[in-house]
Amino acid sequence: MKLEADGSFKRKASTFRDSISLDGEFTPDKGRYHLYVSYACPWATRTLIVRKLKGLEDFIGVSVVSPHMGSDGWPFASVDPFPAADVDPLHDSNHVKDLYFKVQPDYSGRFTVPVLWDKKQSTIVNNESSEIIRMFNTAFNHLLPKDKAEIDIYPEAHRAEIDEINDWVYDTVNNGVYKSGFATTQSAYEAAVVPLFNSLDRLEKILTGKDYLVGDQLTEADIRLLVTICNIRTIRDGYPAIHLWMRKLYWNKPEFKDTCNFEHIKTHYYWSHTTINPHRIVPKGPVPDILPL
Numbered sequence: 011m012k013l014e015a016d017g018s019f020k021r022k023a024s025t026f027r028d029s030i031s032l033d034g035e036f037t038p039d040k041g042r043y044h045l046y047v048s049y050a051c052p053w054a055t056r057t058l059i060v061r062k063l064k065g066l067e068d069f070i071g072v073s074v075v076s077p078h079m080g081s082d083g084w085p086f087a088s089v090d091p092f093p094a095a096d097v098d099p100l101h102d103s104n105h106v107k108d109l110y111f112k113v114q115p116d117y118s119g120r121f122t123v124p125v126l127w128d129k130k131q132s133t134i135v136n137n138e139s140s141e142i143i144r145m146f147n148t149a150f151n152h153l154l155p156k157d158k159a160e161i162d163i164y165p166e167a168h169r170a171e172i173d174e175i176n177d178w179v180y181d182t183v184n185n186g187v188y189k190s191g192f193a194t195t196q197s198a199y200e201a202a203v204v205p206l207f208n209s210l211d212r213l214e215k216i217l218t219g220k221d222y223l224v225g226d227q228l229t230e231a232d233i234r235l236l237v238t239i240c241n242i243r244t245i246r247d248g249y250p251a252i253h254l255w256m257r258k259l260y261w262n263k264p265e266f267k268d269t270c271n272f273e274h275i276k277t278h279y280y281w282s283h284t285t286i287n288p289h290r291i292v293p294k295g296p297v298p299d300i301l302p303l
């Protein structure tokens with residue numbers, strides 16, 4: 011974890027930014043792409059949710075890494091056989107970093123998940139979750155059954171509102187929890203935690219009496235927020251509307267419940283970040299992970 015001189019955490023931009031499209035280099039072919047994810051990574055979990063929501067399981071394979079992100083980054087099950095972790099079925103890599111080096115031997119960025127891999131050209135198409143979920147939303151529609159093709163998490167009529175919410179939710183909540191949790195100075199922590207709770211207050215107002223953030227349908231704004239919210243324990247006590255929204259999505263939609271693995275989430279955050287948790291004690295609770303409806 012690299013921090014700035016003032017003790018703050020700044021997220022670097024993703025490196026691979028190509029897209030799957032009918033008229034481009036990466037065409038939407040069944041079985042051509044593979045997704046590498048960690049269940050512990052909220053950014054990667056978004057891509058798993060949308061893959062399932064759109065019925066793309068037979069189109070795009072998935073491999074899950076072990077949550078023990080150590081000095082070599084994310085390991086595959088071949089070197090760390092954690093329950094529900096996979097080996098790399100394509101290259102038998104030891105770590106996610108091996109994939110990056112395969113594509114770019116002098117790669118010097120972060121070895122992040124998610125990674126959307128192209129089996130045809132043996133390269134990384136994209137490693138930015140917000141772009142991967144937009145591709146999954148539309149790129150394969152002509153190959154999908156009608157009910158799946160019609161699911162649209164970024165509907166034209168609501169785009170401005172979704173973009174507006176995504177913008178402040180990204181900065182203050184999705185990334186805000188990292189900026190708060192990884193800060194090593196009081197001022198860096200306060201600069202992140204106050205906007206985080208201001209945004210939770212704002213979300214609480216938006217979600218009061220509503221099942222979705224935008225309009226009356228599930229959109230990417232809900233998907234992008236949900237995985238972060240599942241990990242904020244105080245939601246249970248202080249934010250009844252956000253809490254109810256989260257439990258409805260989690261318990262009523264298998265796309266959310268089936269892609270959420272709290273053992274991976276807890277193990278990663280409490281094991282990998284030894285500057286914060288030097289003894290690597292992983293909490294047993296809360297029990298249950300998500301309260302019933």
Ligand SMILES: N[C@@H](CCC(=O)N[C@@H](CS)C(=O)NCC(=O)O)C(=O)O
Pocket residue numbers: 023024050051052053054083120121122123124137138139140
């Ligand atoms: N912008 C990326 C961020 C992905 C990201 O930061 N992933 C983290 C896990 S939550 C990661 O793989 N970190 C590994 C590292 O920094 O070495 C996205 O949204 O896809």
